[in-house]
Each structure stands twice: as structure tokens, then as C-alpha cells.
Amino acid sequence: MALEHAILVSLLEKPGSGYELARRFERSIGYFWTASHQQIYRVLKRMESDGWVDVRDVPQQGRPDKKEYSVAALGRDALAGWLHEPIQPESVRHDLAVKIRGAAFDDPAALIREVERHRQAHTERLAHYLAGQARDFPESRSPGTDACTGPGSDPHPVALPSPPDAGRELQHVVLRGGIAYERMMLDWLDDVLATLRRLGSAR
Amino acid sequence: MALEHAILVSLLEKPGSGYELARRFERSIGYFWTASHQQIYRVLKRMESDGWVDVRDVPQQGRPDKKEYSVAALGRDALAGWLHEPIQPESVRHDLAVKIRGAAFDDPAALIREVERHRQAHTERLAHYLAGQARDFPESRSPGTDACTGPGSDPHPVALPSPPDAGRELQHVVLRGGIAYERMMLDWLDDVLATLRRLGSAR
DNA sequence: ACTCACATGTAACGGGTTACATGATTGA
């Protein structure tokens, strides 16, 4: 389980209400972990009773009051503990792969539309990630593998990434992972489409 | 939900017992869908009472008797129905990404070991997939992108993939997806390690 | 009047994980 830890990370990056957390889970954090507001409120309540987070009532004008959550000492400890214990590499769950193998007992061509829909969704996500990267990390160029970030790309050789910049760097490497994932998926879905079309035209 | 559909696909490919299914979920099917034996027995029982599968007691000598399950007409219909209804592109869950962002509030260097462990696991999975590909699909060569499967690679131009071969082709394209995923992960984990080491040496 | 964004919840259900439980046969 990591939802509570994801919430701790998000609240450490910036305190906020359950509603705000829910919106973050549709955006940045949601790139690699999803959660609905119902889930968040439920877990937040448990975390509060466990003393992992502090709550503060924030009256607002022009909109409903909110509860602002921030990480307490116990929460920090819990996060540190989790960070230091090993987790096992997650197992994959691909509905689409099940469908593709199932298509052998149905009409493979009938899946083409579905795969195209998924391809479209991944294209949009990739564009979204790339836009985020261009906005938040404008220093990263080269749409390629990013492998050759040699010297000279930095305009003025300021200090090496100091602790305050670590969070930014880490957010960026996670985002690069999302980008790599979407690119891989697009390539594979093209492979799938080619295979389905080949099978369809062969009969 | 797709476990019952994954089971249907597996039983269509070959009838078998709950135990055998559990082992398949550790191997081929398990590449893209995991399930424990407890889960399988539970779902199998429901599928039986729903008339999706037929059971046959198979007495064995030298080992305990088993129940062999096979797909019934209703199960075939259920699978066909599921194949034709759209599913939404699955959302991602990456514990490791949460940890990486969390490392900003802890010691980034402490994560290196963990990431190396994951890298090792993905290396092994990739090797496993490649071995499976070499065993089951020896006609596929070129460890590259597989993009240029031009003419001439086929020794004798036999018939185009006819329906009996469709299942094989589809299994292969799913396996190629697994291979692409593991390669992408290895590249990304190298990127993560480089980032963590850079942050560690900077302080 | 209606809809949208903000804000917080409860309840029910089903899926997934973990622990526990049983029992036969084979081989070291």
C-alpha cells in the first residue's frame, strides 16, 4: 500500500485540503498514482487519528471553508520508515493484453477500433507530459533519449544541484519515466495494430 | 475486472485445473496479469455456478485427483461480450515513483540500493521473456526494434498466417509488449540511478 | 433558474492479499 505515503509526499511538497489533494491526484501525482476524493478523505481521516497529519481549519470567503492538512512528526517518521524498507517490483496488469490474446477466439479485426482508442489516449497523455516538461523543466531539450546531456547545455555554470533542487530533479526523473512509458506504449500499440491488420487481411 | 476473462482465455487455450491455472499465472499469462491460487479457486467457483465453465473430475494415480475446468457456451458468450465492450486505458501505479519523489525529504542516496534491486529484477524478467521468445517464436530475430521485418526473413514462403496461427501471432505481440516494457524500464532505471548519484555527490 | 467549481463526506460491494488449514505422494 502506498496511498498514504503518496499523500505524505504530496503534503510535504505543499500542505493542502482533501479536495486539493484529489485534484493533485488528477495531475502531477496522478501520473503514477491515482486516487478518488472518497478514498482520500477516508485515508486522511485515518492518518489524522494516527497522528500522521495535523489539521487546521481555514475559513475562506467566497467559497466553503476548508481543512488544511500538513505532515506531522509521526507522518514524517512513517514515510522515512517506508522509504527504507524494500518493496517488491510491482506486477503488471494489462487488460488490453488479455483482450488481445482473447481475440484469437473471436474476430481479431474487431479489436482494431479499441486499440486505436487506446493509442489516442496515450498520444494525449504523452502530449500532456511533454507540455508539463516544457513548462516546468524548460532546461531539458532534445526530444530523443535524453542520454547525451553533455556539458555546454547549461548557459551559466551555477552551483551543482544543491539539496533545495533535489526535489525538482526527482520530479523530473519521474516525469521522464512517464514520457518513456507513453512512447513505449505508442510503439507497441502500432505493432499490435499492424499485427491485427495482417491477421484480418489474411483470411 | 478481467480476472475471470483472463481465466476464460487461458482455459480456451487449454483446459486445466485451478492449480494448473495458478501456475500459468506465474508464467505466460502472468506476464500481464497476476492472480494467486486463492483468488483463482474463488473465481472459478463463481464461474462454475454461473455456468461459464464445466467441471470434470479427473482421477489421477501417483498424485491427488483434480478438477479439470473447460469453457462452457455461456463463458464463451461472456468473453465475446467483454471483448466487444470498450475498456478505459488503465491508470498507472508505480510505488517506486512515489518513493523517488519522497526521497527529496530523506536521503536520495539511500534509494540507490532499492533502485538497483528493481533494476536487477527487470533484467531477469527481460531475460526470461527473451528466452521464451527464442523458444516459442524462433522465427523472430533482430534484438532491435523489430520494426524492419522485411521480406527475405522467411525461409520458405508458406501460406499467410491463417486463423489457426492467429493465436500464436497474438501471443507473440503480447510478449513483444512485455519485452518493450522491460527494456524501457531498464533505460529509465539507469536514468534514475544517474540522477540519484548526481544528487548524492553534489552535497 | 441552472450550471460550474469548491468542499466534504457515507455506504455498499467486490477484488486482492495474507494467513491459515488439510492431505497425498515422491525423493533426499
Next chain:
DNA sequence: TCAATCATGTAACCCGTTACATGTGAGT
């Protein structure tokens, strides 16, 4: 005798999803 493989389950618990529920204030 002990461990491993084959074979089938039950029970408890938590997580995630879906549906339902309530209320404010801003803008059209």
C-alpha cells in the same frame, strides 16, 4: 524424517470503485 510438489480450499482484512448525499457561492 523432512522437504518439496501436487491439489484444494476458508477466513479476515484492507483497498478501490461506484453510487449516493449535502451544501456554498459565482457566473450566465
